[in-house]
Amino acid sequence: MSEVVFPNLAVSTVIFTLRPGEDGTSELALPLVRRIRAPYEGQWALPGGPLNANEDLAQAASRTLLATTSLQPRYLEQLYAFGQLDRSPDDRVVSIVYWALVASDEADRALNNENVQWFLADDLPELAFDHALIVDYALSRLRTKLEYSQIAHGFLGETFTLAQLREVYEAVLQKPLDPGNFRRTMESSGAVVATGERLSGTPHRPPQLYKYDTSTDLRDRGPLSRLVAPATISVLSGEKI
Amino acid sequence: MSEVVFPNLAVSTVIFTLRPGEDGTSELALPLVRRIRAPYEGQWALPGGPLNANEDLAQAASRTLLATTSLQPRYLEQLYAFGQLDRSPDDRVVSIVYWALVASDEADRALNNENVQWFLADDLPELAFDHALIVDYALSRLRTKLEYSQIAHGFLGETFTLAQLREVYEAVLQKPLDPGNFRRTMESSGAVVATGERLSGTPHRPPQLYKYDTSTDLRDRGPLSRLVAPATISVLSGEKI
DNA sequence: ACGAGAAAAAGTCATTGAGACTCTAAGTAG
């Protein structure tokens, strides 16, 4: 079954991670790949590729992501299907776009070669096709979803301090958060659990290490998951699915 | 360009409207079409069809909707792209699914013939393919979105009373809402505007007629709209995009 | 014509959660 089952159908992914910024804090960043063929040859674009017959949509997103950037996301969720007539100058292409989170310490594993590079979210180059539009939309989804769900640890490792978690929120939402209020909200939401251990090697009081409550699983299982349990957790403000 | 550009790609729509229920109040209902060919011949399914080369995704949803049910939705939004390998017993099919709202007084225009019929949301027949899953997901999206946006008037006509609007919310959310609190929330949100006129022919005090604030436009323009203005309005609880 | 009924519309009160802020404790570096 190697024939083309889905011509003109592509699967792309918007990847987010955190990179050390100029002022010491973390900043939201995206890996992009340089196009090696027309149209838009040489310009930066989202990683992606065609859908194979033997894989579902999320698998296609993961596969093309790994193939082009050697990244393995900690979170993957479908964003939107783009099908405007004029998206591509030549063919008519429908793109089913996913967005993904990559742990910041995993980010370095991506070969930063000539054709794969990181860009800060507020300093992106000119993108091929309608990818700038797609990135903007993914960004708004990320910001919105960060406030009412617990995807933030998709940027972090297994364990983390509340300061690290807060840094994720601050980088994504681009505004400072009160440490005290942040602690109160996170702890009362039950999303995070203290491990009992502490981070060592700090020049001050060692902070508590936290991990996410394993009963509420990360990973987007698509529409199916929502049927079981909404798993709604109020974080930072309000509550919404 | 009449050749098949998108084989194995379908666009379907979950339609919602309100129908008079048994207890006098309105109930959420969905029109379904009976399949006339294998697989699942004779079973009820969502209206839909293939994507043509000269139309974008939303147009395809509208077109297939009109063709099969003669309904014209007041609201249309993309739901999700379904691409599981085993969705269809024979072919591999990817479905880009939309969901739509139809005004209740327009609902009767749909020919309730042998092959198009309305079903109450909590009394659906067995559906073809994975359409039951899709409907469940659309339902949860509708309920969620109703609380933080102003899509409710997609069920109503140009003008309406607050009681009618509340009935929409009660039917969708399936819980009674306090009339006083509902009024306060709706009016302070700025989503609705009093027309100055009153509904006539009521056996009691004639209620004020409202319309939606035209400055906040209905209609889902996809990701593009969100870039301009979030148009977030707090309705019923919290605020979120 | 008048009173009953019903719903619109306005008002009251308690609770909750977010945001801004202060204060104490615990560790490290010099």
Next chain:
DNA sequence: CTACTTAGAGTCTCAATGACTTTTTCTCGT
């Protein structure tokens, strides 16, 4: 041992919500 830094707990205010009560305004039946 002292100064400094951050973790972490506590306090106060305000706005929004939910539950409830009261008043107003209309129609219909007697």
